[in-house]
Amino acid sequence: NAGVTQTPKFQVLKTGQSMTLQCAQDMNHNSMYWYRQDPGMGLRLIYYSASEGTTDKGEVPNGYNVSRLNKREFSLRLESAAPSQTSVYFCASSEAPAGGGGRGYTFGSGTRLTVV
Amino acid sequence: GESVGLHLPTLSVQEGDNSIINCAYSNSASDYFIWYKQESGKGPQFIIDIRSNMDKRQGQRVTVLLNKTVKHLSLQIAATQPGDSAVYFCAERPQGNLIFGKGTKLSVKP
Numbered sequence: 001n002a003g004v005t006q007t008p009k010f011q012v013l014k015t016g017q018s019m020t021l022q023c024a025q026d027m028n029h030n031s032m033y034w035y036r037q038d039p040g041m042g043l044r045l046i047y048y049s050a051s052e053g054t055t056d057k058g059e060v061p062n063g064y065n066v067s068r069l070n071k072r073e074f075s076l077r078l079e080s081a082a083p084s085q086t087s088v089y090f091c092a093s094s095e096a097p098a099g100g101g102g103r104g105y106t107f108g109s110g111t112r113l114t115v116v
Numbered sequence: 117g118e119s120v121g122l123h124l125p126t127l128s129v130q131e132g133d134n135s136i137i138n139c140a141y142s143n144s145a146s147d148y149f150i151w152y153k154q155e156s157g158k159g160p161q162f163i164i165d166i167r168s169n170m171d172k173r174q175g176q177r178v179t180v181l182l183n184k185t186v187k188h189l190s191l192q193i194a195a196t197q198p199g200d201s202a203v204y205f206c207a208e209r210p211q212g213n214l215i216f217g218k219g220t221k222l223s224v225k226p
Contacts, residue, residue, distance in 0.1 A: 031176040104150040107159035
């Protein structure tokens with residue numbers, strides 16, 4: 001019963017490098033989300049996908065792109081990493097948009113990204 | 117924009133005591149609220165939720181109270197245990213996606 005799986009768990013990038021954070025869920029959820037978590041800032045929404053085939057910007061989308069590859073997978077790409085993107089990234093999913101279907105969002109264990 | 121606030125950034129309690137974590141929300145249109153627990157190095161974990169048509173909901177050792185008049189949400193943990201040490205977030209759903217508070221750190225003293 002894996003839930004939401006994120007890879008990698010840790011990553012160090014140099015400024016200007018690119019990378020893709022992977023996320024997969026096995027709960028047959030329709031909606032998926034990417035958040036970043038910074039000290040004192042709480043969770044901030046980067047992008048979300050209400051259903052397969054759709055993606056939308058959240059609160060802090062600049063510098064990121066996403067792909068909803070299929071119902072299970074939702075990836076986050078940093079095209080040219082910047083030190084300001086140093087953060088912990090969480091992927092989440094829910095049965096229906098905006099946490100509908102009960103039990104809100106199910107989160108992965110996070111990717112700790114450092115950009116130097 | 118809307119924000120979800122917490123009255124206390126840190127809370128220290130004695131093992132076995134009851135804990136109360138408070139949250140003020142800002143949007144009277146919010147129809148759904150959730151409490152999450154986040155242990156160090158892990159992702160947030162669902163604890164309990166409540167809909168706006170309720171004022172109280174109980175789970176195992178946890179109770180959530182909702183006061184819509186003053187836009188206040190609280191999480192009560194009975195007989196707090198060392199394993200309850202974590203950061204607790206509240207979240208509200210005004211319209212669209214959930215909005216998360218910054219969190220309260222709960223420390224349990226043995």
